[in-house]
Amino acid sequence: MDQKIRVLVGKPGLDGHDRGAKVVAAAFRDAGFEVIYTGLHQTPEQVVEAAIQEDVDVVALSILSGAHMTLFPAIQDLLVAKGATHMLLTGGGIMTAQDIDTLSKRGIGKLFGPGSPTTDAIAYIKEWCAAHPRA
Amino acid sequence: MTERTTPAAATAPGAPVGPTAGAGKPLSPELERIARAQAEWVARTPARSKVERDDLFETISGDKVKALYTPTVLAGFDYERDLGFPGEYPYTRGIRQSGYRGRLWTMRQFAGFGSAADTNQRFHYLLAHGQDGLSTAFDVPTLMGFDSDDPRSLGEVGVCGVAMDSIVDMDTLFKGIDLTKVTTSMTINGPAAIVWGLFLANAERQGVALEKLGGTLQNDAFKEFIAQKCWCFPPRPAVRLVVDSVEFATQHMPKWNSISISGYHIREAGSTAAQELAFTLKDGFTYVEECIKRGLDVDTFAPRLSFFFNAHLDFFEEIAKYRAARRIWARHMRDVYKARKPESWLMRFHTQTAGCSLTAQQPENNIVRTAIEGLAGVLGGTQSLHTNSMDETLALPSDKAVKIALRTQQILAYEMGLTNTVDPLAGSYYVESLTNRIEQQAEELFKEIDAQGGTIEAIEKGWFQREIHQASYRYQLEVERKERIIVGVNDFVESDEQIDIPILQIDPQVEKDQVAALKKMRESRDNDLTKRRLAALTEAAGDTSKNLMPPIIAAAAAYATEGEIRNAMRVHFGDYHEPAEF
Numbered sequence: 001m002d003q004k005i006r007v008l009v010g011k012p013g014l015d016g017h018d019r020g021a022k023v024v025a026a027a028f029r030d031a032g033f034e035v036i037y038t039g040l041h042q043t044p045e046q047v048v049e050a051a052i053q054e055d056v057d058v059v060a061l062s063i064l065s066g067a068h069m070t071l072f073p074a075i076q077d078l079l080v081a082k083g084a085t086h087m088l089l090t091g092g093g094i095m096t097a098q099d100i101d102t103l104s105k106r107g108i109g110k111l112f113g114p115g116s117p118t119t120d121a122i123a124y125i126k127e128w129c130a131a132h133p134r135a
Numbered sequence: 136m137t138e139r140t141t142p143a144a145a146t147a148p149g150a151p152v153g154p155t156a157g158a159g160k161p162l163s164p165e166l167e168r169i170a171r172a173q174a175e176w177v178a179r180t181p182a183r184s185k186v187e188r189d190d191l192f193e194t195i196s197g198d199k200v201k202a203l204y205t206p207t208v209l210a211g212f213d214y215e216r217d218l219g220f221p222g223e224y225p226y227t228r229g230i231r232q233s234g235y236r237g238r239l240w241t242m243r244q245f246a247g248f249g250s251a252a253d254t255n256q257r258f259h260y261l262l263a264h265g266q267d268g269l270s271t272a273f274d275v276p277t278l279m280g281f282d283s284d285d286p287r288s289l290g291e292v293g294v295c296g297v298a299m300d301s302i303v304d305m306d307t308l309f310k311g312i313d314l315t316k317v318t319t320s321m322t323i324n325g326p327a328a329i330v331w332g333l334f335l336a337n338a339e340r341q342g343v344a345l346e347k348l349g350g351t352l353q354n355d356a357f358k359e360f361i362a363q364k365c366w367c368f369p370p371r372p373a374v375r376l377v378v379d380s381v382e383f384a385t386q387h388m389p390k391w392n393s394i395s396i397s398g399y400h401i402r403e404a405g406s407t408a409a410q411e412l413a414f415t416l417k418d419g420f421t422y423v424e425e426c427i428k429r430g431l432d433v434d435t436f437a438p439r440l441s442f443f444f445n446a447h448l449d450f451f452e453e454i455a456k457y458r459a460a461r462r463i464w465a466r467h468m469r470d471v472y473k474a475r476k477p478e479s480w481l482m483r484f485h486t487q488t489a490g491c492s493l494t495a496q497q498p499e500n501n502i503v504r505t506a507i508e509g510l511a512g513v514l515g516g517t518q519s520l521h522t523n524s525m526d527e528t529l530a531l532p533s534d535k536a537v538k539i540a541l542r543t544q545q546i547l548a549y550e551m552g553l554t555n556t557v558d559p560l561a562g563s564y565y566v567e568s569l570t571n572r573i574e575q576q577a578e579e580l581f582k583e584i585d586a587q588g589g590t591i592e593a594i595e596k597g598w599f600q601r602e603i604h605q606a607s608y609r610y611q612l613e614v615e616r617k618e619r620i621i622v623g624v625n626d627f628v629e630s631d632e633q634i635d636i637p638i639l640q641i642d643p644q645v646e647k648d649q650v651a652a653l654k655k656m657r658e659s660r661d662n663d664l665t666k667r668r669l670a671a672l673t674e675a676a677g678d679t680s681k682n683l684m685p686p687i688i689a690a691a692a693a694y695a696t697e698g699e700i701r702n703a704m705r706v707h708f709g710d711y712h713e714p715a716e717f
Contacts, residue, residue, distance in 0.1 A: 009717075014275040014291055016364030019405045019491075022604050022717040023611045029717075039715025040364055041279075043287065065275050066530075066641065070290025096529060096638055114495040114528045115624040117615050 004034040005129050006056040010047040010091075011040045012075060015065035020092060024062065027118035033125070044074040052084055057134070058125055061091035068095050072103050086135075088128050092116060162210050170207045191618055195449035196407035197609070198572065204564035212567065217462075221557045223477075224469065226461040227570070229516035230481040234557030235548075240512075241519035242544045243320060243485065247272030247297035248531045249645045251307035254297040258312060260534065264541055270320040270521065271308070272296035273330070278365040280326035282698030283649040292646035295531065296322075299330060300653050301696045305337040314343055319350035320395070320485075325367030327354040328376040329700045332687035340692065351392035351441060351485075354380055357418040357590055358397045361599040362404035364713070367701060370591050372708035376683060377422060378429050383684035385436045392441040394422055395485065401599075402445035403491045405607020408456045409573050411445060413580035414599060416463055420581075421590040423472050433472050437479035444517075446508040447489040453508070454560055455569035457515030460484070463574055486512035487521040493528045497623035498636055501525035506543045513553055514560055520544055526636050533637045597714055604717060653696065660694035668693040669703040676704040 009025040011018060018040055025037045036054045038047060051059045059079070063071055068091075076089055092112035095103075100111045110124050162170060183202060192200050201208075219225055222232030231237055244266055246257045258269055274296040276288035282300050283292045292298045297308065309319070323330040331352050338348060356373035359366045366373065377394065384393040398415035406414065419440065426436050444460065446453055464482040468474045488508035493501045502525050509522045522540040524532030532540070547553060560566045587593035613619045620626045668690040675681040683704070690700050 014279050014281070014287060014365075016275075016278075016359075018364055019403070019604075019607050023405075023608050025717040026604075026608045027611070035717075037715050037717050040713060065291055066294035067275075067290035069643075074290075094528060094530070096640075097634065114493075115621070117625070118611065119615060 003134070004032060005058065005125060006034045006036070006054065007058040007060055007125065008036045008038065008047070008051045008054060008056040010038045010042060010050070010059060010061045010075075011063075012042050012044055012047050012061055012071045013063060013065055013067045014041055015063060015067065016040060017064040018062075020064065021062035024060065024092070024118055024121060027122065028060075028125075031122045031126075033122075044071060044078055047075055048078040048082060048084070051079070051087060052082055056087060057129055057132075058088045058090060060121070060125075061089070061093075063091065063093040063095075066094065068093055068103070069099055072108050073106060076106065076108060086132070088125070088132070090121075090124070090128075092121070162207065166207050166210055169205055173203075173205055173207065191613075194408070194452040194569075195447060195610075195619075196409060196452060196606075198409075198452075200565075204568055206564060208564055208568040209571075217567075217571075218561055224480060225465040226481050227458050228558040228561055230461065230483060230518075234516070235513075235554035236557070239548050239554065240517050240544075241267045241318075242541060242548075243268040243270045243519045243521055244537060244541055245270040245272050245320075245322065245487070245521050246537070247274075248295070248639065249293040249297065249641055250649060251297055251299065251304040253293070253645070255308055255310050255312075257534075257537075258309075261537070261541070262312070262317070264538060265545065266541060268318045268320065268519065269312070271322060273321075273323055274298050275365065277330065277697060278323060278325065280329065280367040280697060280701035282653060282696050283646065284653050285698055290646070292649050294641050298645070298649045299333065299697065300649070301656060301694055302333050302337050302340070302691050303652075303656055303694070305333045306340075309337070314338060315347040315349075319348075320353070321350070322353045324353050324355050324359045324363070325365055325373065326697060326701055327352050327356075328380050328684060328687055329367075329691075329697050331380060332684065332691040332700065333697065335684075336688050336691035339688070345387050346389055348388060349390040351395050352380065352384075353395045353397060353443070355394055355397045355418065355443075357421065357594065358400055358415070360594040360711075360713070361401055361414060361418075362406070362603060363400040366711050368704070368708040369711040370594055372704075373711075374422075374425055374591070375679070378425050379682045379684050381422070381426050381436050381439075382429060382431060382682055384439060385431060389439075391439060392483075393436065393439050394419075395441050395443045396422065397443040399443050399445045399487050401603065402447060402489065404603050405491075405610065406603045407606050408447065408449070408452050409576035409580065410602060410606060412456050412460055412463075412573060413577040413584075415442065415444070416460065416467075416577060417581055417584050417590055419464070420467060420472075423468075427472070433468075433474045434476045434479050437468060437472070437474050438476065441518075442482055442484035444484055444486050444512075445489050446486050446512040446515075446517075448492045448504065448508065450507060450511050451566055451569055452573070453511040454515045455566055455573050457484070457486075457512070457517065458558075458566075458570045459574040459577065461516070462570075463577055483518045485519040485521070486515070486517040488512070488523045490523055490527055493523060493525070494621060494623050495528040495634075496632060497629065498525045498529065498634065500623055501527075502539060502543065505540060506547070509543060509547055510553070513547055514558075516558060526638065529634065529636075530638045530640070533639045535637060597716060600713070601716070656694060657696075664693045665690070665695050665699070669695055669699055672700065672703040673706050676707040 090109035381393040396419040398411040402411040465480040524536035672686040
């Protein structure tokens with residue numbers, strides 16, 4: 001792929017745990033992605049606005065506060081409402097297998113739990129982008 | 136207690152107060168003999184490259200560790216100056232003369248979830264199983280100063296702590312608990328003054344005299360900007376509120392710990408042990424300076440400052456960290472800040488085992504990690520301890536997991552012979568050498584912070600945040616390259632693993648109920664009174680000569696909510712946005 005993969009790393013909600021998001025952002029950068037990091041305490045609207053403005057391929061959310069069952073669907077619905085259905089919505093955080101399953105059934109991409117190597121997320125995004133080339 | 140006269144007492148004011156023993160000192164004849172013998176031993180044994188495994192041989196913080204420590208690493212070591220005796224300056228061996236023979240550490244498990252009634256039930260459960268003190272975890276909206284019905288709180292209410300909106304919730308939270316007998320710790324920082332105000336207003340309403348209340352307000356605004364990222368106001372007004380609460384506690388609440396200066400979250404955010412130690416102590420020094428600027432006599436407030444450290448995986452490094460922490464704090468308090476009372480020199484601290492060391496994979500293994508981390512805290516002389524539950528990388532802990540974590544402490548306290556003697560690792564060549572090294576690293580980091588313009592400027596420049604991020608990224612890469620092994624994560628993996636432990640789920644109904652109760656409360660209170668009290672608070676916030684605790688307590692007593700109290704001050708204080716970088 002000639003064009004760099006563009007990823008928005010987002011921290012929606014009030015959660016302040018940014019260690020994971022920043023580590024993942026740095027790993028994405030080192031893997032050659034173009035990374036936009038939203039910073040902390042973003043509303044779903046702010047995340048989606050940034051994703052559209054930056055014209056990203058992937059929206060990767062980090063949520064460790066337990067609000068994932070609210071925030072993932074909220075952001076997914078907003079992306080759909082704004083016509084940004086070509087973007088992959090993925091992420092990571094502290095989520096039970098049951099919650100991951102529910103979100104997956106809703107069409108949200110792979111979610112990475114604690115201990116996941118950043119290389120797994122990088123490989124997943126590369127594969128997804130290769131399978132979903134930009135028009 | 137009388138002041139000890141030791142050679143260190145001769146340190147000139149403001150002079151560099153570096154490590155008190157170690158490198159660069161000439162060897163005594165005895166040490167020279169040992170050094171020669173050691174060199175001969177090395178010569179007659181196989182080269183290390185031939186016999187050693189391929190491993191980092193570093194502490195978890197990345198410091199090289201020698202294959203062997205002998206007395207030669209402690210050249211210049213002076214027992215009385217560097218260690219002294221327990222309960223006396225420089226407190227390296229602990230702050231109590233009798234160690235744990237006199238009093239065990241306080242077993243204080245952090246708890247909070249769902250509604251105030253849910254958490255009250257957990258509190259009673261923990262007290263019934265032998266816990267000594269309470270420690271309250273608030274939900275994220277509370278930590279940020281938002282009410283449960285704020286649009287930004289959606290999905291977060293009661294999820295990773297207890298929801299707290301007003302004096303009504305505070306009343307429910309402590310129902311049936313005698314606050315003059317059980318000490319209470321409240322983990323709240325950005326809006327600490329507000330939540331403390333709710334607590335104090337509730338106590339006063341129940342007729343409890345404030346001077347009888349014992350407990351701890353975390354109230355460490357700096358570490359929020361540095362690591363935990365749950366702030367409420369920008370750094371400078373945040374410091375004003377911290378100093379206001381210290382001043383209030385000093386005047387009215389002699390048994391209250393006004394700040395719990397916290398390294399725990401700095402470490403969880405990915406720092407090294409030395410960074411945790413140095414950033415925390417520097418935060419502490421800055422609070423001391425700010426309180427002195429306010430006109431407070433250091434000896435009136437310093438004895439009520441307490442600390443909170445992490446207990447991470449590297450057993451010896453952690454023990455060295457606690458011992459170094461006490462020595463550095465004592466020396467700075469005495470020599471730099473001129474405290475005269477020994478109570479101002481001695482560092483009391485709480486320890487929590489490292490949440491970030493727990494794994495979601497094979498979660499039962501976390502019981503073992505936590506036990507050994509807790510052991511490090513005990514051997515480091517902690518005053519109180521929280522042991523994490525095995526399931527905390529999956530959700531908030533279940534009753535069963537919490538009970539095992541508490542039992543772990545009871546096993547440490549009663550079964551293992553740990554409490555028979557004070558500071559049993561003193562004199563270990565390795566532990567004393569690590570203690571000296573980590574102290575030296577801390578002193579170097581203090582200078583770097585000063586070069587940034589001090590704590591507040593370093594925060595505003597994002598310096599701490601960058602340093603921590605670099606350390607955490609380096610560690611992550613080491614794990615991914617398998618230079619560091621984490622059992623169940625990058626080795627000894629069970630690919631077909633099924634997690635088989637009960638998980639605590641927070642019912643989304645909690646949020647709905649909380650929002651409904653808040654609405655009802657707003658309708659039933661005397662809104663004119665609430666408004667008047669909030670207006671008085673706004674006025675006081677605009678006047679830097681006013682201590683804001685009394686108007687905050689007055690507003691809380693008139694059923695003002697946390698968010699309303701925040702907004703009343705926000706008019707003058709504004710909001711904080713951290714520059715997004717990685």
